Amino acid sequence: MKDNNNIKSPVNFQNKLEEVMEGVYDLIELSKENNLDPVSEDGVVRYREESGKTCFQVSGQFDRPSEYLESLLDIIRVNYEPCVLGTFFLNSNIGFLYDGIPDTSFQLGYISMTSEVNKQFDTFWDEDVIPHIEKCGYSFKDTSSVYAVASTGEGRYDLDFMDNVLTTLDSEFSIDEAINLMTASFRETTEGPTKDIYSGFCLDAALGNKIRLSLWLFINPHEHVIQ
Structure with a gap:
């Protein structure tokens, strides 16, 4: 009987998935067309620099x-x-x-x-x-x-x-x-x-x-x- 569990090492799977997502995040940030500042001109805090931008904020930095x-x-x-x-x-x-x-x-x-x-x-x-x-x-x-x-x-x-x-x-x-x-x-x-x-x-x-x-x-x- 075929074993349908194709993920044999969940830990390695998670580690590689995290690496991919981090790499995509960095690539998008490197190629951004605009920069989202942590604080808006009105003083609204968009994100904290120590924790960084969310993924949707990173991808939103394009025309x-x-x-x-x-x-x-x-x-x-x-x-x-x-x-x-x-x-x-x-x-x-x-x-x-x-x-x-x-x-x-x-x-x-x-x-x-x-x-x-x-x-x-x-x-x-x-x-x-x-x-x-x-x-x-x-x-x-x-x-x-x-x-x-x-x-x-x-x-x-x-x-x-x-x-x-x-x-x-x-x-x-x-x-x-x-x-x-x-x-x-x-x-x-x-x-x-x-x-x-x-x-x-x-x-x-x-x-x-x-x-x-x-x-x-x-x-x-x-x-x-x-x-």
Whole structure:
């Protein structure tokens, strides 16, 4: 008879869960767009510095908190997505993102949007995503790297969907780039590909025939920027 108790070490489970939650808290605090002071201008105590901000106060330090959280969840999800459409994507390749982090201070741009039903990705990109990027004040001319996570439901999660995303974003690996990546892997070097836009894909049954696109943009005009 199968043992359904998959948590064999509750103590280790709790410890790792606490580490994850603390890490997420620190990451959100590090990437905040605004700072919540412990005391308001009216003298209201929001939190005590010795105990720190609550989790909802930390996530509230963004211009678009829900959109930031959705983009963060998709960045995490794409690294663990079990239903992959290919190899040379963000899926289980979070190192692509690590390698793109600039050496100097930069702005983290974030986008997370959901399309209308049955809308093609290229149309969604042109009609909805690009205007939203501009509305948020982001500019590709100041952006060194873009990380895109495209999700959809079971009925559209296929090679045609993948191809539309890769073609629209120009994020597909060329043959030479793929060979260089495999060669670096065989040689166990840390040298990664030098692309501007990386894409990953997730299956989310709740979306049905809609598309959700989450983007992270590393905005730093002092770095190599997207042409």
